[in-house]
Amino acid sequence: MPHPNDPALRCFIPVDASSDFPIQNLPYGVFSSKDGLAPRVGVAIGAYVLDLWELEQDCRLDVGELGIFAAPTLNAFMALGPKVWSRTRARISQLLRHDNPELRDNPALRERALVPMAEARLHLPIAVAGYTDFYSSKEHATNVGVMFRGKDHALQPNWLHMPIGYNGRASTVVASGTKVRRPRGQLKPPGAEVPSFGPCKRLDFELEMGVVVGQPSAMGEMLTETQAEDMIFGFVLLNDWSARDIQQWEYVPLGPFQAKAFATSISPWVVTREALQPFRVHGPQQDPTPLPYLRQLQPNNYDLQLEVELRAAQMQEPVRICRTNFKYMYWSSVQQLVHHASSGCAMNVGDLLGSGTISGPGKHERGSLLEISWNGTEPLELVGGVVRTFLEDGDSLSFHGWCQGEGYRVGFGEVEGTMLPAE
Structure with a gap:
């Protein structure tokens, strides 16, 4: 599997070269949207937020603890440690690759999991301890x-x-x-x-x-x-x-x-x-x-x-x-x-x-x-x-x-x- 930092990686979602959020980035944040769901964890990709809770619900993403991505902060996910961070980022990268049909060719999941950035409200991403x-x-x-x-x-x-x-x-x-x-x-x-x-x-x-x-x-x-x-x-x-x-x-x-x-x-x-x-x-x-x-x-x-x-x-x-x-x-x-x-x-x-x-x-x-x-x-x-x-x-x-x-x-x-x- 290519490393998530590979410059040759391409996402099935078109991402402009000037975007802050290509497939080589995949930053984490906390968002809510018009569907009324409480704030939860997402990843920025191009002009969209990828809803990690939806991927978890669909058994496409597993970090070993259910509900981690339904949280209103990143703290519980961060507490799982560097090996989980790296493994999760690699899996998200795999799901977004242009040559992987798993999410690309699943219109129902795509509709639920990809939220237009313009429709998302972004929140403080962490509970600041100190x-x-x-x-x-x-x-x-x-x-x-x-x-x-x-x-x-x-x-x-x-x-x-x-x-x-x-x-x-x-x-x-x-x-x-x-x-x-x-x-x-x-x-x-x-x-x-x-x-x-x-x-x-x-x-x-x-x-x-x-x-x-x-x-x-x-x-x-x-x-x-x-x-x-x-x-x-x-x-x-x-x-x-x-x-x-x-x-x-x-x-x-x-x-x-x-x-x-x-x-x-x-x-x-x-x-x-x-x-x-x-x-x-x-x-x-x-x-x-x-x-x-x-x-x-x-x-x-x-x-x-x-x-x-x-x-x-x-x-x-x-x-x-x-x-x-x-x-x-x-x-x-x-x-x-x-x-x-x-x-x-x-x-x-x-x-x-x-x-x-x-x-x-x-x-x-x-x-x-x-x-x-x-x-x-x-x-x-x-x-x-x-x-x-x-x-x-x-x-x-x-x-x-x-x-x-x-x-x-x-x-x-x-x-x-x-x-x-x-x-």
């Missing part, structure tokens, strides 16, 4: 450091020795399309003697990837590189909305808190680690060499193109304001997970790890408005006289990401969010 956000782009950390501490002290002494992170709020991780309300908080602008309380005035986005942890680790145990890799189920696009003025006042001495707790948006499709395998690359050279527990033998970064589009309320069409690549990350997702567990911290099925803002060396590769506008000193000119330093009410942000194969792309769809006024 959320941790990292700070792992050297370009981003350097840019921010230069702004606030000067060129000679841009990186803090610990930054080159370990992935820096903080524990965020799982309760406010939301699915793409969820509108986000402008947060309120304590503000203390330069020159003010005491803080005030009110709506954030310097609202920002952060272009990130999210790692979905599909296997647990025991409290008290460390992880090897191989163990950490095997625990990663897949990846999502992630927007870690940020209130820069609230953060500036609150972050000393313990780091972000309310400035990052109000919303984190993720894309509805989880692209599996296996689907991204052909696009693995080595990350930047790490100097100094990390401590032994953080050293990598494998290429754990991905050649994954990323774009950010902004549409102001008064604009008809969005404008691209950033294009960068996940391959630039100094600390890989595997290193982040290894470090997270290194103290003995237990990891759970459904944990979400944010990569941290992804910026590249070019000015057009900056993954936040803080960097794009250089803390408001270099306003971003859009179209029709629209100018931005930070986000305004009614602004909509959308992220897209994909890996480019030979004649196909493995993509993530989008993560979108629109800013509402503070209450």
Whole structure:
């Protein structure tokens, strides 16, 4: 049987070469449709959602436990482990192949199992057990450091020795399309003697990837590189909305808190680690060499193109304001997970790890408005006289990401969010 990543594979459903969801991808998500059934697990293929519950009911798909795909999250399926993940993806790929009549020539099953994407409502794909956000782009950390501490002290002494992170709020991780309300908080602008309380005035986005942890680790145990890799189920696009003025006042001495707790948006499709395998690359050279527990033998970064589009309320069409690549990350997702567990911290099925803002060396590769506008000193000119330093009410942000194969792309769809006024 051909491997599901084989570039020569073709689906019996026509899939355009520019689609994010060819047969080489098969990302998992949770959807509901007009038939009134509760949210359940599906796979994206071209312009359709393949209903895995229907395939299970028809005895075409068996993961060893009935009802796994009738669940409103992917957690139960992820808990079955990497061998089941791989076997299930291979079976789905086999069912969708152009030369396999099993589903292709069964019109009744096809009618039930293939739901047009336009008729599907997509939901948060996982029950988020815990959320941790990292700070792992050297370009981003350097840019921010230069702004606030000067060129000679841009990186803090610990930054080159370990992935820096903080524990965020799982309760406010939301699915793409969820509108986000402008947060309120304590503000203390330069020159003010005491803080005030009110709506954030310097609202920002952060272009990130999210790692979905599909296997647990025991409290008290460390992880090897191989163990950490095997625990990663897949990846999502992630927007870690940020209130820069609230953060500036609150972050000393313990780091972000309310400035990052109000919303984190993720894309509805989880692209599996296996689907991204052909696009693995080595990350930047790490100097100094990390401590032994953080050293990598494998290429754990991905050649994954990323774009950010902004549409102001008064604009008809969005404008691209950033294009960068996940391959630039100094600390890989595997290193982040290894470090997270290194103290003995237990990891759970459904944990979400944010990569941290992804910026590249070019000015057009900056993954936040803080960097794009250089803390408001270099306003971003859009179209029709629209100018931005930070986000305004009614602004909509959308992220897209994909890996480019030979004649196909493995993509993530989008993560979108629109800013509402503070209450």
